[in-house]
Amino acid sequence: MSRIAYFGPAGTFTEQAARSLADGRELVPVETIPAAMAAVRGGEAELACVPVENSVEGPVTATLDGLAEDSPLVAVAEALLPVHFTVLTRPGTETVRTVASHPHALAQVRHWLELNLPEATTVAASSTAAAAVAVCEGEYDAAVTAPVAARTYPLRVLAEGVADVPDARTRFLLLATPGTLPAPTGADRTSIVASTANRTGALAELLTELASRGINLTRIDARPIKGNFGFYRFFLDIEGHVAEARIGDALAALKRRCDVRFLGSHPRADGVRATVGEMATDEDFAEAATWVEAVRSGRQA
């Protein structure tokens, strides 16, 4: 049976996301985001499930860096989870002095902690579930976790539905080694990472290649290129599928200008259909290509 390596241990938000995408596959927890990617690169798992962005805290940098470095991986599916937290303690704990969680989780409950546990010190853990494990082992007094962790660990629920920002969401990717692409649906996302030259207008030129082909950009993040201070990579998410003419044409144009890595085309979890700019449908591209062929073969003045 094929396996999905997910950012664990058991009881993370990522496990919840992986479960929603599993389709009968076996789920295998691994300790870090790079380890989940390494499991796919090394062939121990067919797929990896990792968080990629959060509506409050922004990009998950370990995922972005892991996608840009090492051998290529592509996103073949995504999941979008509402993020509200459960606070767990050991049964019998009277005073909470330390609260542990993943930094993204701590950042999303800061206000709640100030109001409800003002004396407690916060401690970063590698994941929300790793914090729950540490509480079980007596290392910290409380953990801020995913709801599923309350069923996974023998801890007491101190609070549920905790979220400073209502309607916070996290998006997760299912990653594979490059192979057959998911079929286009009309509501797809294409992701790339581009390393531009450091000169005036280089980024503007990349974005113009997209804009002039009627492509809507949904996310842009910059990450430093390690060992090269002051140099950045740009992670771009765009609406559409590489099988569509405007997207393929834009990627070819970007490839001529700079170093580009394709990170996948897959259906959007929210089902939002791609905006297609004027004169940018596949039919518009096909008609224009037919006209050029005619010109080249002397059939058109």
Ligand SMILES: O=C(O)C(=O)Cc1ccccc1
């Ligand atoms: O630590 C987890 O449970 C994760 O899956 C990462 C995460 C952390 C905080 C919000 C959403 C996902």
